[in-house]
Amino acid sequence: MRSLMIVFAVALSACATGPKEGAWTSSEDAQPFETAVAACSQSSYNVETNFVICMAGRGWTKQAR
Numbered sequence: 001m002r003s004l005m006i007v008f009a010v011a012l013s014a015c016a017t018g019p020k021e022g023a024w025t026s027s028e029d030a031q032p033f034e035t036a037v038a039a040c041s042q043s044s045y046n047v048e049t050n051f052v053i054c055m056a057g058r059g060w061t062k063q064a065r
Contacts, residue, residue: 040058
């Protein structure tokens with residue numbers, strides 16, 4: 001049972017993808033992308049608008065699609 005749970009967790013983590021740096025534009029004094037993503041992921045409560053606002057405060061602007 002435990003090994004099944006581990007396999008399931010690994011499978012889910014392989015499917016999860018975070019924000020891609022190519023979809024964002026940085027300002028001159030922007031925080032490193034990975035640092036900004038980590039901080040904003042913790043404080044945005046999985047709400048995209050909150051995440052975008054948080055990233056903007058760290059010097060990153062989301063590009064239009």
